[in-house]
Amino acid sequence: MKTETASDLGIRVAEARELAGMTQAELAAVSDLGRTVIAKIEAGSRKLGAAELVRLAESLRRPVDWFFLESPPAVVSRRSDPNIRGLSAPLDARVDWIARDIAYLHQLDELPKYERFVQAPPESVDGAARAAGALRRHLEVPDGPLRDLQALAERIGLFVFSLNLGVDGGDAAYVAVEDAGVVVINGKMDPGRRRFNLAHELGHHVFQDAYAPEVRLSPQDDTERLINAFAIHLLLPLGDARSLVEEFSADVRLAAVAAGVRFRLSWTAVCAQLRNAGLVDAGSYEDLVAQPPSRVDFIELGERWQPELEAPAVPPKYGRRVLSAYRRRKLTAERAAELLWETLTVAELPDQVELSAEVYRREFGSVE
Template sequence: MEIGARVAEARSERGVTQAQLAATVGLDRTALAKIESGSRRVAAVELVAIARELGRRVEWFVAETPPALASYRRGTSGVAVQAIDTELDALVRDAEFVTSHCPELVTGQPEIFPHPTTPEEAEKLATTARSLLGLSPEQPAHDLSRLVAGIGLLVFSEDLGEGADAGTVLLKRGGVALINGHWRVGRRRLATAHELGHYLVADEFSLDWRVAAAEASGIEARLDRFARAVLLPSADLRARWQEWSTNPDESLRDAAVRAASHYETDMATLSRRLFEIGLVDRSRADDIRRVQTKQADIVEKNLIVRNELAPIALPRTFEQAVLKLYRREVITSDRALGLLRGTFTEPSLPTLPPAPEAEIWEVTS
């Protein structure tokens, strides 16, 4: 019955009728209806065909849904499961499979911190988070996805279109975050910092539709503040902004371009951070928000351009663990390519040594 219910759910998400799906997989419509109702068993070959047609992996139909996602779906009955939810489901399963064979993938997980209830507590949590990530007070959080992997949060990026910004699921050890790579790099990094906040306060599941939204309130607003403080530490920003904004040879726009490049943030995040720590007034913050960095700025100011979490992006430690499993022949090449989500081709996988002759004869004799 559970498999049948998942077939019905996946078919509905795909927007096809029973008749259409039945025709494409070579079943009678009545047979498919019985499968979905749980009154008929589904053969393995049939399930593979259904999974292929509906764009799901077979284990999605037969394995238990991660508890946090199952709880979320029960709370949103009648609402279509979004793309980010579906992808998170698959990533959680993959991460749990890989970590079961390579527990060293998650080497450390911080203690659980209380939810910040004030902006001041959000700032304090950000200072603690930067320390956990090994950042000095004046150090920009470059390569944030690598840093958070060091404390057990595996961040993936996929282009999910104009949907949610990010989602996070807490695992038994560590966690998985999925960032919507459809957005620009500054927004992707802000979303990553925001999901780090959810991870540190041990929210079992979070699905964030728009980080730093003007209407955000409660815990989301405080985690937005946390995220900005992680990316733009106040003491360092104050010192650098004083230097950049008082340079007689440059304008406010030039200072904003330098700051956004140095900290790898978008202008909306920078302007809001400058305003909330009192470095600019509302009018100047609005001016900064409208600034666009041009190619001429990059050349003339000799800026370094990074494109962190451009989709598809996987944690390096996760990639290394998958390749380790492939070298050990724990997984096949097809399974490795699936786990690596199309970022590898079969020729780019490691070359495995040929089996010893004695082993070959043992298999073939």
């Protein structure tokens, strides 16, 4: 859908305002346009100048083109789903924005190459574990820790962005774009939670969901529960959990601390997987959950946590392609910086020096 009239534009402004959870008076205050002006714009009875539109877009956390072009289909479906709508406006706005960016780069033929990995949704916890094992084998990491989950996800067409959305900005969101997918992770969350959220959204991508609700650690929905099981088995296979307990001579607590550090998992997820593996009973599980690791535990273990997905972070190959497109003058400096989501400023962008065909072929595998 294209916005063609003042009335169409007014409808889009009103929709963006409602999605942001703002009243006309609140939008007027942050945009400094006045409530009467906002009301007339939304009613289509007042034209909107370019500078005013930019102010509204910034106030509503939307790209300017959002007011003229419809979002990708999965974003529209997610936006209209009554189970999702309005749960976390900052997260919803960012996933919409980035899905547009991915669709735009897809049209430019500037997305990194990827190979989709698709499976049927699991019907049981055992099926979820098998699906996780199949993905690990596809990624050529059948066991052990999955390092740099963001880069691994990019290999199968899931483009993951970690942005600081604040403590009330939601956890994570997924939408499909063409045959690729977009995940936005709230980088303000705990590092272990960020990885679990990404593993969960990987499940939605692999099982070909068009979009997904926010992650819940104790979901009521059976599908979400099974995708949680997929995420836990993906991050910490049962065999690895058992090996850790053997390594630490049945000292389950120290084994759990090691699992959290080496596999970069939240304490809750580690304890749950130890229970799944039959390594702790119900009572021991509750005791373990109630006593998260302290600095003493980490010193005794002699290992350190290496956090991932610290905001801001963009997919590694995606970032390279954006810079390459900028250097080849397919993107303006402002557009390149926008696509890189504060990982670089305009001032930090490299010179626009043409890449030779040989260099381009070596880096990206083809020449336009």
